[in-house]
Amino acid sequence: MATAREIRRRIRSVKNIAKITKAMQLVAAARMRRAQSRVTEARPYAEALRQVLSGLATQAGSVRQPLLVERPIERVLIIEVTPDRGLTGALISNIHRRVGRAIVEESGKTSMVAVGRKARDFARRTNTPLVAEFTGISDSPTLADISPVARLVIDAFTEAQFDVVLLGYTKFNSTLSQQPMLERLLPVVPPEEEASPISYTYEPDENAVLAELLPRYVETRLYQALLESKASEQSARMVAMRNATDSANDLSRDLTLVLNKARQAAITSEIAEIAAGAAALS
Numbered sequence: 001m002a003t004a005r006e007i008r009r010r011i012r013s014v015k016n017i018a019k020i021t022k023a024m025q026l027v028a029a030a031r032m033r034r035a036q037s038r039v040t041e042a043r044p045y046a047e048a049l050r051q052v053l054s055g056l057a058t059q060a061g062s063v064r065q066p067l068l069v070e071r072p073i074e075r076v077l078i079i080e081v082t083p084d085r086g087l088t089g090a091l092i093s094n095i096h097r098r099v100g101r102a103i104v105e106e107s108g109k110t111s112m113v114a115v116g117r118k119a120r121d122f123a124r125r126t127n128t129p130l131v132a133e134f135t136g137i138s139d140s141p142t143l144a145d146i147s148p149v150a151r152l153v154i155d156a157f158t159e160a161q162f163d164v165v166l167l168g169y170t171k172f173n174s175t176l177s178q179q180p181m182l183e184r185l186l187p188v189v190p191p192e193e194e195a196s197p198i199s200y201t202y203e204p205d206e207n208a209v210l211a212e213l214l215p216r217y218v219e220t221r222l223y224q225a226l227l228e229s230k231a232s233e234q235s236a237r238m239v240a241m242r243n244a245t246d247s248a249n250d251l252s253r254d255l256t257l258v259l260n261k262a263r264q265a266a267i268t269s270e271i272a273e274i275a276a277g278a279a280a281l282s
Helices: 004-060 091-106 117-125 143-158 206-281
Strands: 076-081 110-115 130-134 164-174 177-186
Touching: 004 164, 004 206, 076 091, 076 117, 076 143, 076 206, 091 110, 091 117, 091 164, 091 177, 091 206, 110 117, 110 143, 117 130, 130 143, 143 164, 143 177, 143 206, 164 206, 177 206
Parallel strands: 076 110, 076 164, 110 130
Antiparallel strands: 164 177
């Protein structure tokens, strides 16, 4: 059985860990609020762009843009967006599991673009060819942070290096709910147009506007995925650190109880020895 000194040392260690996890919880909570605000602000823009693309693609008719071309699927590129760091509970394993199923289903036809160190490490562990990696992205990302990824995948698709591009990320639903997603990014499938009696006139024409809009649409979807992933990361980390703090506090209380019982047993033993000694002398 551990001595009282060893138990006290362990209690101090557990309390120090609780202080660290509590601090990490507070930092993650502050970052989560900012990330959640950015996600909420970006969603209306992405939805408006989706609606414009829907109407434009319908009016453009049979015009074929490079980013709309569908080919027989022989080479697949998956963009996986993950955190650079861990301590996020099951968030990272969930998105890995979702992407991993796609890699298995495509059976050797898949390459990856890693956005985040955990995505890079996953590609290496699964021996998936890694086209490029983008790490060290700020917790407050801008469009410039994701633009190189957009240029890379657009060029690779238009040059027929890949026949389809999939986007894997974690969607932020709420503080306690983050959903792993795997969506087709390229070729772009214009959303179905909602019924509208309005027909717009585009200058110079629908084809020219569509040629400018499609790359922006791809870039916006990537940026939205990055924002969703950042908000999910901070939410998951806050919850994980809160659970770790609660567990550390519970363990500290249990160890304190063990220490008190050990001290009580030692005192009882000493009293019994004194009583036995006194009885022997008498």
